Amino acid sequence: DAEITQSPRHKITETGRQVTLACHQTWNHNNMFWYRQDLGHGLRLIHYSYGVQDTNKGEVSDGYSVSRSNTEDLPLTLESAASSQTSVYFCASSERPNTEAFFGQGTRLTVV
């Protein structure tokens, strides 16, 4: 079955370190998204991509970057981790921009 997987599922890192969260989908979806989930805020969009070599900033993009070198993967990089980036991160993909999005299992990131 096609799926979307994130790794790692849990990560503890130190302030100032660079961290990369992986997202891999096997649906061949062009559209991929990264969200962070914090209590009281729902999910907020960090970055998104509509296809290979396309990346766009979302609502809360400061301190994060993404790259899209193939259809299947959209890694999220925290350039210099900060305690404010402690959160649960979800990757999602959709067939077309305005269709149902499917979510990965999430990565719980703690910055100490």
Next chain:
Amino acid sequence: ELKVEQNPLFLSMQEGKNYTIYCNYSTTSDRLYWYRQDPGKSLESLFVLLSNGAVKQEGRLMASLDTKARLSTLHITAAVHDLSATYFCARSGAGGTSYGKLTFGQGTILTVHP
């Protein structure tokens, strides 16, 4: 500014009772989504509402959309414990810079008691 607001944020229900979760959004939307999230889990798609007046039902859950009022509702009928979860509504934009991007509400934490 795009806003999606849900209420209530916390809902404690007795089994067998009915209740409604409301989702208001601030700008014209192409479509409206409802998701369910169990603790520590991912988001599961429940409903996609495509147009004004759309109504969808699955088991004890029914969702509706009123685009003129910018309001969607998720109605729970005869609640059971298995429905305990967090429910999110989300809207996607009709075009321009919001096209395809989901804006989520804060989520409603539903707890169903015996």
